Every structure is written in structure tokens, then in C-alpha cells.
Amino acid sequence: MADLEALKKEAALRAVALVESGMCVGLGTGSTAKYAIEELGRKISSGELTGIIGVATSNASEQLAREVGVPVEEFDCQQFDVAIDGADEIAPNLDLIKGLGGALTREKLLELRAHRLVIIADHTKLVKRIGEKAPIPVEIVRFGVASTLERLRDLGAGGELRSRGGEHFVTDNGNLIFDARFARIDDASALARDLKLTAGVVETGLFLGMAERAFVATPEGVRELT
Ligand code: 5RP
Numbered sequence: 001m002a003d004l005e006a007l008k009k010e011a012a013l014r015a016v017a018l019v020e021s022g023m024c025v026g027l028g029t030g031s032t033a034k035y036a037i038e039e040l041g042r043k044i045s046s047g048e049l050t051g052i053i054g055v056a057t058s059n060a061s062e063q064l065a066r067e068v069g070v071p072v073e074e075f076d077c078q079q080f081d082v083a084i085d086g087a088d089e090i091a092p093n094l095d096l097i098k099g100l101g102g103a104l105t106r107e108k109l110l111e112l113r114a115h116r117l118v119i120i121a122d123h124t125k126l127v128k129r130i131g132e133k134a135p136i137p138v139e140i141v142r143f144g145v146a147s148t149l150e151r152l153r154d155l156g157a158g159g160e161l162r163s164r165g166g167e168h169f170v171t172d173n174g175n176l177i178f179d180a181r182f183a184r185i186d187d188a189s190a191l192a193r194d195l196k197l198t199a200g201v202v203e204t205g206l207f208l209g210m211a212e213r214a215f216v217a218t219p220e221g222v223r224e225l226t
Contacts, residue, residue, distance in 0.1 A: 004122050005031075007217030008086075011120040012036040014215040015084045016043065018118060022051040024078050024109045027065055028085025029058040029103035032120050032190045036169040037061060041068025053078075056086065057110050058103040059172050073109055083114035088205070089127045089213055090119060094225060095188055097130060099137030099205030102162070102171050108203055111210055119214035123223075125215060129148050130188050130206070134177035137158050137205035138195055142176055148200030149178065155194055156182055175202055 012035035019025055019040065027037055042047040045068075054070040055078060056062035065072045086108060089097040096119065098104050111117045127133055138157075140148045149161070157180040162169040168176050185191055192206040216224040 002085065004124070006095055007076040007122040008084075008120070009035040010077045010222050011122065011215040011217040012084070013039055014224070015118045015120045016199045017039055017097055018082055018126040019043075019049060019052070021049050023081040024053045026080040026085070026114050027054045027056045027061045027070070027072075027081025028083065028189060029056075029107060030086040030087035030101040032122070033061065034064060035082065036120060037064050037070060038068050041065070041070050043070050053139055055080065057106040058101070058181050061103075069157070071203055075106070075195065078113060080110065080114040082116045082118055084118050084120060085111065087119045087121050087125055087161065087207070087208045087211075087214070089130060089132065090121060090125050090131045090225070094119070094211040094214060095130050095209065096211055097134045097205050099177070100134065101113070102137070102169060102177060104137050104201040104205045105139050105171065105173055105175075106209065111207070117210050118214045120209045121214065121216050123152040129185065131182055131185035135181045136195075137162070138178045138180050139171055139173070139204075140200050141202060142174075144200055145176060146186060147200065150192040151198045151200065152178060152195075158182070175203070208211075
């Protein structure tokens with residue numbers, strides 16, 4: 001089987017091919033989005049693309065963008081021509097789970113302003129039904145965390161607070177992430193609404209009806225899903 005990293009890079013290159021000079025580009029987060037940022041930097045350095053403005057969905061992506069020569073602006077209320085980002089699950093209708101990289105809130109804020117949200121991934125992210133493999137990352141404020149977890153469990157969520165190196169994982173916004181697992185998700189929209197209405201929840205990793213297309217790399221080549 002082709003190397004997964006090579007596949008991720010292939011998908012990223014297909015997405016960056018959509019970027020034209022003068023565009024405002026939303027820069028995603030994660031190991032696949034990294035390839036897109038690097039390719040954007042390469043095209044800017046070689047003069048293939050000019051007048052690009054990037055806005056990053058995480059501190060890590062912002063740092064990488066600066067390193068590879070992508071001009072970065074703060075997120076204000078720009079409309080993005082295109083946002084390019086990875087995903088943790090991609091359903092057949094392009095509903096997504098995002099946020100295993102921890103950047104879900106900034107990703108959602110920015111990608112809601114994108115004319116085109118283009119997803120890049122390898123084939124392991126494809127699922128028949130949302131929630132089949134990945135947990136749903138839910139960003140929550142630290143204050144009153146135990147009571148927020150209680151409310152989430154009342155909604156039927158199993159799962160746990162994300163930790164890294166024995167400590168709670170902390171987002172760029174200073175919040176925590178609960179990786180929620182549900183037995184079976186029949187109505188993702190209803191679940192997204194219920195989670196958002198839960199006091200203490202900042203944002204969820206359910207990205208429903210947002211993606212315009214996905215470039216999914218498989219050992220047989222890149223599939224474009226719309
Ligand atoms: C970060 C994300 C990432 O896009 C998602 O986790 C996919 O990452 P990777 O490309 O490393 O598999 O949502 O919050």
C-alpha cells in the first residue's frame with residue numbers, strides 16, 4: 001500500500017491547485033493541512049502565486065505558514081475564497097468530524113466564512129456514518145467542568161477529557177476538550193444542536209453541510225468527492 005504520508009501530500013497538492021493569485025486562504029490544522037501550507041509557501045516563493053493572504057486556524061499553522069513564507073493576517077471578519085483543511089471522518093454527504101488536532105473552534109469560525117471549504121485526507125478517514133470511528137471533540141470551558149461533563153453524559157456521551165503527557169490537553173483558546181463517544185448517531189444535526197445548547201460547551205467537532213469538496217487520496221489515486 002502506498003505510504004499514507006505520500007497520499008496525504010497528494011491530496012493537499014490537489015487542493016492547493018485550486019488557489020489563485022490574490023486569494024484569501026484559510027489555513028487548516030493537522031498533518032495533512034501541513035502539506036497544503038508547505039505547498040502554498042512553495043508556490044509563493046517560486047512566484048507561481050502572488051498576493052495571497054493566509055489566515056490560520058491554530059498557532060501551529062500560523063507559525064508554519066510564516067516559516068514557509070505564506071503572509072498571515074489575523075482573523076477578523078474576512079470572507080475566504082477557499083479554506084483547506086483536514087478531517088477526522090468524512091461521511092458520504094461530506095459531513096465531517098474535525099478536531100482531533102484540537103483546533104475545532106477556530107476551524108469552525110474561519111471555515112464558516114469560506115466560500116469553499118476543501119477537505120484533504122487519506123482514505124482511512126472515509127466512513128459510511130458519522131461517528132463510526134472517531135469521537136466527537138467537544139471544546140468546553142474549564143470553569144465548572146465537572147458539571148458540563150455531567151450534562152454531556154446526560155446526552156448519552158461516553159468518552160473522556162483529552163489528555164497529553166498526563167495533563168489535560170489545552171486548546172489555543174485556553175479550553176479543554178472532551179472526546180465524546182455515542183453508541184450510534186442517527187441524527188447528527190440534532191446532536192450538534194443539543195451539544196451546542198449544553199452550558200459550558202464552546203464548540204463541537206461536527207462540521208455538517210460545510211464542505212464543498214474533498215480530495216481523498218487512495219492507493220489508486222486521488223478521489224474528488226462533491
Ligand atoms: C484539527 C483537525 C484536523 O484537520 C484533523 O484532526 C485531521 O488531522 P490530520 O490531517 O493530522 O489527520 O480537525 O483540529
